[in-house]
Amino acid sequence: DSGVTQTPKHLITATGQRVTLRCSPRSGDLSVYWYQQSLDQGLQFLIQYYNGEERAKGNILERFSAQQFPDLHSELNLSSLELGDSALYFCASSVGSGSGGDTQYFGPGTRLTVL
């Protein structure tokens, strides 16, 4: 158990809908990262928050947004869902702001299926 929790574990929804994925980092970790993993693909970095502020942005679509709250949990919002958004969404956390020596620990993921 990495100490990173994600809810829900599974989510099934329809095209055009909006969903929210939730992540709680390990105790003491200030950074939260979001990744997307499509079937048999590698991990695509979406976005990072550090202590409530956006720190780094990857290949995140404009239909997607995220935030980190004062208690350091984070939410990833996916809107106007398309079939191609079906994937595993992982959250990771780390102690620091993301630099050499800052190890990321991953949650169990949320499997999103868009029908």
Next chain:
Amino acid sequence: GQQLNQSPQSMFIQEGEDVSMNCTSSSIFNTWLWYKQDPGEGPVLLIALYKAGELTSNGRLTAQFGITRKDSFLNISASIPSDVGIYFCAGYYGQNFVFGPGTRLSVLP
């Protein structure tokens, strides 16, 4: 952006065999991380390397941070069925973090 190359892309081995896989880059990295991912699960950190030349073991796993700081390898000794999965290297070059595409390991009984 920076790409990490992992080889082999996939491998099939017999139970009990040793495994070696590596990760290379054209940039200098200051941290290398090796993760294992089981199907439908999140990546689990296996080994973290922070200094060039560092050799670190975790049970049957051994990883090394290459002297040039542009590569790393992971060895698994005496493979067992539960070693099946995808092994990802990842690392930091400067402030940037990147994952490799993974090596898919299959262990035949």
